[in-house]
Amino acid sequence: MFRTISARFAVGFLLIFTLAFLILNQSVKEVIRTSNQKIITDDLNGLKQNSSVYVRQAFLIRQYANGELYFGQMAEEMVSELRYATSSEVSAYATDGTLLSSSQPAAFAGQDDADLQQAMQGKTAYLITYDDDSGTVLFSYPVVMDGLEVGILRFSKDFSLLYGQSGRILDTIFYMALAIFAAVFLLSYLLSRHMTLPLAKLARASKAVRGGNLEVRAEIRRKDEIGRLAADFNGMIEQIGSQISTIASDRDRLKRMSEERKQFFDNVTHELKTPLTSILGYGEMIREKGETDRSLFDKGMTHIVEESRRLQGMVLNLLEMSSGGAGSEPFEVTDAGSMLRDVCESMAFRAQRYRKTLVCESGDGLWIEGQPRRLRQVLINLIDNAIKYSAPQAEIAAMAEAADGDVRLVVRNPGETIAPEQLDRWFQPFYMSDHGTPEAGSVGLGLSIVKAIVDDHGGTVRMVSADRMTRVEVTMPAYRTEGAL
Known part of the structure; x- marks a missing residue:
């Protein structure tokens, strides 16, 4: 029925406060009633004592032998005197309840006579009649002289002042209690709202998170437990968002790796299939006609040898790229400048074949630690790639220089400017660009082998292309010794 806290x-507060208010109000009424009853009882005891003393003195003065007869004779006088002495309306009755005299008959007419009946039986009794602001007490007791009942005195006393005062006190307490309980209820309600509103915000935020919205935050600026709970909730959502981002990134990376692996496999399969198919084809032709057709035999054997060498080179490149090419070859301290000059000298003839010029610029004392054979292969692949993909009759520059404590090979x-999104792809295996005219038999492994070797030596490689100029930089840690700095 009630779904919110x-x-x-x-x-709950309304029920508790209502019950507490009713109990308090009833308790106050009972206390006031008991107090009024005690006051009336004490007053009536005094009234009885005073009136009994008066009657006894009257009997002693007159010394009447027949008390009941005398009581009837002096009833009118006695009623008048007692009315004045007690400030009450007084009636005198015979022992059988017959009215002898009354100071105000109307005060007793039409009233309940239960008290009179009790007095006729020899008992003292009183009857209280009251409403909101008035109260009247009928008090009766038998008059006893020398052990004999001679009559009955009945009093009607007004206690309106007492009950009026009690009513005002009760009203004051009622309204004060009502105001206090209303204020406490309002304060309790506001306090509960202060506690439950943040919980409602947290509930809405949790529902939004369950719906997939990780941007929601519980905006609760408090320093109590609820505030700490909100802060922990927000931290949890941020952590979940970070984890989901990481998972999404890993998923995309795995997807790319899967696609690259498939592409790599397809490229390897294609590149291996071509020479194998050619070798198989020429082998079958030689087996069938080689003995009778010498020219076919020579041509086929030449082609088989060329394709076998191509296949061997491809396999070696694949082994090198997979970092298995490092083997157990030791690291040595090598002069990168001297190595670059040797490579440029050997590659100059290849550049001339393509009608291009190779210029080498190198300083001395550029010491690095690595595997000379593999480092030489890095330079060969970079220069060979520049020769194949540069513009016609281009001048290719190869440089070795010191740079911030490292050695940089450039x-x-x-040539044509390479788009920024393609730069990193040049270091992927089997990537073939449309720029330039690659040499026949190239399968796009050169730069991927460069990157694998550089990574093994703790260096970095990057490609920059702008304004029809492409630049490949390899940065290697410089080797520092006392003799070579």
């Missing part, structure tokens, strides 16, 4: 708090060649 604030509604349950409100109903190969620069003019």
Whole structure:
């Protein structure tokens, strides 16, 4: 029925305060009633004592032998005197309840005579009649002289002042209690709202998170337990968002790796299949006609040898790229400048074949630690790639220089500008660009082998292309010794 905590708090507080208010009000009424009854009882006891003393003195003065007869004779006088002495309306009755005299018959007419009946039986009794602001007490007791009942005195006393005062006190307490309970209820309700509103915000935020919205936050600026709970909730959502982002990134990376692996496999399969198919085809032709057709035998054997060498080179490159090419070859301290000059000298003839010029610029004392054979292969692949993909009759520059405590190897060649999104792809296996005219048999492993070797040596490689100029930079940690700095 009540689905929110604030509604349950409100109903609970209302029930508790209503019950407490009713109990308090009833308790106050009972206390006032008991107090009034005690006051009336004490007053009536005094009234009885005073009136009994008066009657006894009257009997002693007159010394009447027949008390009942005398009581009837002096009833009118006695009623008048007692009315004046007690400030009450007084009636005198015979022992059988016959009215002898009354100071105000109307005060007793039409009233309940239960008290009179009790007095006729020899008992003292009183009857209280009251409403909101008035109260009257009928008090009767038998008059006893020398052990004999001689008559009955009945009093009607007004206690309106007492009951009026009690009523005002009760009203004051009622309204004060009502105001206090209303204020406490309002304060309790506001306090419960202060506690439940943040919980409602947390509930809405949790529902939004369950719906997939990780941007939601519980905006609760408090320093109590609820505030800490909100802070922990927000931290949890941020952590979940971070984890989901990481998972999404890993998923995309795995997807790319899967696609690259498939592409790599397809490329390897294709590149291996081509020479194998050619070798198989020429082998079958030689087996069938080689003995009778010498020219076919020579041509086929030449082609088989060329394709076998191509296949061997491809396999070696794949082994090198997979980092298995490092083997157990030791690291040695090598002069990168001297190595670059040797490579440029050997690659100059290849550049001339393509009608291009190779310029080498290198300083001395550029010491690095690594595997000379593999480092030489890095330079060969970079220069060979620049020769194949540079512009016609281009001048290719190869440089070795010191840079911030490292050794930088740079190969620069003019040619078509490479789009930024393609730069990193050049270091992927089997990537073939449309720029330039690659040499027949190239399968796109050169730069991927460069990156694998550089990574094994703790260096970095990057490609920059702008304004029809492409630049590949390899940065290697410089080797520092006492003799070579």
